[in-house]
Amino acid sequence: MKRLLRYHRVWWWLLGIVAVSCLAWLLLLPRTSEDDRIPITINYSPGYGIKVYNKQGVGTDALIATNTHLTATRLTTINGIAMYQIGANRYIPKSLTQIGRGQAKNVSQAEDDLVAETHFQGTIATIQHNKISSVRSYGYQNAGAKIKNSANTMYPIASAEKMMTAVLIAQLIQKGQLSYDTKLSQFYPKVDGVDKITVRQLLDHRSGIQMNETYPDTPLKTEQDAINWTLNHLDTSDDHGYSYTNANFVLLSGIVRQVTKQSYMQVLKARILTPLKLQQSKNYDQLTSRDAVAQGYQYEDGHDNQPQPISQGLLSSLPGTGSLYMSAADMARFQIALNTNSLLPQAAFKKLLTMTVEPEADESAYAGGWFLGDGYRMVHGSYNDFAWSFDSIIEMKSTGGSGIVLLANQSTDTDTQQLAENILKIGG
Template identity: 35%
Template structure:
């Protein structure tokens, strides 16, 4: 049997306990800081002075504005110089200001605004380039040309102390091959030749030419091979450039992938044979003029006032060591790397080969063999609708790369006259991630 008196005493005790606890919780909640002002924003920044400050990072809200923000979730000392994007700032009831930030697209949390220093995307790009001992020019973009970052570092001419700039000229190297491919696609689209036309129609003396198609030349699956040698003298005519290649190349007789400049030298010659015009005239009429390019020239047609970069190497801890390219080599790269350009002009070419100014989108797909192979028409095609092409001039300091989306919305164009001391592929991919997650501000 229940003792009624004892039961009533227990109930009364519990009531007193609840009454005692509830006011404490209410008082505790009132002690949290409150947000008195909120501002939505969008700017880039980096963590600074964290060795001394070691600011707390709070994942769930500004410091002490709720129970989950009473103690830090991470420490600023581990974030020194990390590049972040701020989307919101708030002012708290104690006057402190906190910023909500993300890191490469991932929302992290909140930190005191004093932990951050405004830092533009261009500044971050320059940091990447400097750490790699890169000299040259970069174009980084995430919304076509709108808000693109243009960054140049180092010297175009170290002896004369002329700095690289947006309009400095760099060799295209293998980035030019897609230009030659575009000329061939134009001729195919107009019925002047087909992708199945045999090489023997133009160069019957080439071994196995009856079994080599235009398409195989474009995709480096012709069985042709050639060492990248430098001629003993400057080749002064298009015929001499082509004849040099014909003399140097060999034909294996298979259709395996084998990258060689010879394929594109022959394609340049074919375009000339079909049209009756030399390669430089075709490039000017069909690419340069339609796109309004101001800084794209053949190696032997450079304007006297153009800022042509000198090639350098970084060696033994020293920059600007001799790394020039010889005119003899440049004269041997017809259709495969004998032009100079800028990142901005080259980006315009990439847009032009699928927006109708040079090729339509369907013609672009045809040139790229509908992505049947990883390399086609002058470009590599990677997973995730990414295209890439890299070029380097052997024995020199010049190196270049395009890495970005097939549709040209996001990407990176790098032209170096002092090759980076880390992989230019890795450098381009790091900059591509910067382009994806940060605007230029």
């Protein structure tokens, strides 16, 4: 009997040790209080179910429907993408959710509401996780014929073409056919001061070259004519501070011609447009009556769609810097190709966007065809004499593969950059 009692005491003693150990272990575990939990609602605009991912960022077969209410335990980052944890090894992208338990507002409707507050007409493509998430169009491609803008509508993209020229230059550098330090004198020896101007300075608008947006009354016939027009109208100085001018990129298009022994458009097609299958992308002089081409309009005296046709002479003078027409979806595909290293290795693209001179307080942060901000890169393209019609905004976040393309054919009284940023915020 005494032996049996002794066994019972030992048993209870061991059980007590195990209980205390378990309690201590539980106390050491990270806990999620009610206050730490995050109420969220799935808010994927097309209305399909969204994938659940594991902590390696691999999608599983599990799907969660739009408007599903969930409780997230934490916000984390997987492969550069913000993700909510909703269970053991279960994560969903933050960009496809909204905070709270309310009925999820359709993202497309939210975009429509923002546009409705303006006189914007055009097409907007949004990008999430390096995929086109939506393409929405507003207003008329041709108001007289009652043809509405669509996903296929092509717009003159103005200075947004500069980043394509910059990519072509970076590709030539990658192949060893050129360098960032190559002097302009190698290509244009008769221009004053070219022995002090480099390819890098042209790309960053720090060449000392100055030229207004002047253009001929009638269209120039060839790319070389346009380059000659620029050479005959530019001025140079020893001031290599930031000074934005189309002339820099017209000269870069000429460098592409001289290095490759082909026309600029031939090279652009062979190295960017054709590989990426950009079928709604053409130079202004290659458009036909069968193409969906946006006409320029402005809002005037309380009326939309007041014609503001763009000068063909202007377009003819801007090879490599503003003569290209594109659809918003094609432009989005180009951005995705840059993000996924389809056109340039990551290191080469990073170098293209690296400023070699720290900008002064009153200067823009600009490199390789892009304005650079904290966590994003951006392009704003317009034509000085046609500022109320055609306008282009492209903004890409530095991580996560998200961004927006906004192409307008009526932009009167619209802060297109702010509109783009507001739409971009909708998706997180």
